[in-house]
Amino acid sequence: MSAAPTFATVAILGIGLIGSSLARVIRARGLAERIQGFDGSAAVRARAAELGLCDALTDDPAEAVRGAELVLLCLPVGANAAVAEAMAPGLAPGAVVSDVGSVKLAVIRDVGPFLPEGVHFVPGHPIAGTEHSGPDAGFADLFENRYVILTPPPGTDPEAVERVAALWRACGSMVSEMDAAHHDKVLAVTSHLPHLIAYTIVGTAFDLEASEQQEVIRYSAGGFRDFTRIAGSDPVMWRDVFLNNREAVLEMLQRFSEDLTTLQRAIRWGEGQVLEDLFTRTREIRRGVVEMRQAGTFDAREPDAAEEPAKKG
């Protein structure tokens, strides 16, 4: 990390968990001289002002991006198109626009067309967050030791890519690059499908009678509690993820459903060997995850750190 700020002015559009965390780390590490913020919600702007997250706050995207070298879209992915259109008139020539959305093909589709000639677009996705939302939920080291995937379309100015990568590295992140379609497929497995399933099972429990629901909550340590954490994530953000990564999610969901049906059949017919074989194979994937963490590329504060007791049935 150099002593000099990386940017003169950064614009952060959307002051939620990720946007407010970016504001905090940029401020804490002196990565920009000035932060200009936009949020569509008056309540969020008021709270962001109280927290001193930005040097200026506005409800006008064009005003927020005026004079900014770097513009960071930190919105639910479904909100990108409207905000991109509204901010376009304010963009400075040569500005770099990036985002933090969990879906990358959709943001290229929604934002790209509104960016004037000479403005660079470097889509990005930090694999970081919590199940909490809003400007109070953010913290400066949210991105420490986390992966950030950049998905610049072919032909993107390498210098613009490097400036975005440098910002993330200064936030403590490990930066990698990937094709946007490939990103969306990988994340469908690692994140979108797990969230969809967690939302589903918690919803299934919600439909139990009230007395059973209380017991489900009380005895949730047997595995269910992990699912409730995931299913406590921001509803609008996740609605937009599923609507905007439809093909990849449906494809993975189809595979998952087939595999689940196979297990269902094995349970019904008492085929113990089918179950045991699968349960043994999945340990290999777990080993890979644990080994990668032990290699030091994962945040030690993660819930599956070796010293944390987990659950059983």
Add this chain to the structure above:
Amino acid sequence: MSAAPTFATVAILGIGLIGSSLARVIRARGLAERIQGFDGSAAVRARAAELGLCDALTDDPAEAVRGAELVLLCLPVGANAAVAEAMAPGLAPGAVVSDVGSVKLAVIRDVGPFLPEGVHFVPGHPIAGTEHSGPDAGFADLFENRYVILTPPPGTDPEAVERVAALWRACGSMVSEMDAAHHDKVLAVTSHLPHLIAYTIVGTAFDLEASEQQEVIRYSAGGFRDFTRIAGSDPVMWRDVFLNNREAVLEMLQRFSEDLTTLQRAIRWGEGQVLEDLFTRTREIRRGVVEMRQAGTFDAREPDAAEEPAKKG
């Protein structure tokens, strides 16, 4: 906790994660004068001997239970019948037999018929564990602040129930009682279905191409990693859970599949409101889980303790 040992002799049958943790806490807190151990595996017996977990170790269940006031079956639930039959000739009159299995109707069905007149059976289930297995994986405070559910059949001697409850309270646990069938239904939701789903999704990822598999492991912080921890649990134990709680698991799995199909349809047809409504409702369950934890009834070391950053997409 009284200064005097709760039991003269305790027999622990099965020296895995739970059995070895029980041996450790009973030893550490002086809850028994003598611990007699059985395990069917010579390697496990040798390791348990090295660790000094028991005062005697044998491969003969009848020998292990001889003279024991309390017998604790700590086996995969599918192994209970054979071990119960083998131990029966050694049981002392008036002995109390309990277990730690994740399914309770099946253990009553499998163990009950082998117990002689005058021996008391108090089935139990500690909602505690980790994804690790074997005698090295146990630790003395595994049961601290965890729930233990006892499911004594109607007519069970209340004094026998109280002796088992006293042991668990001395291990730091909170003890509740429940009908066995009801237990199996509640645990199907809180534990068995979550494990089945975690095994499935990790298996689905396992079937991806090798290069994608590596990326799934690398970017697993987006939710998938929680599932890999659950899916790293003991294959034989979990095979037996599903084979022995078939009806309740299939019933909950059916409900889950219907709910998942509804979401699948909403994604396919772009019905954002359906998704957002569910994702908002599931937050209520999460709130209940968090509130119960804040009420101090959950272990603060749990992975979802408030200070742990969780994940996002």
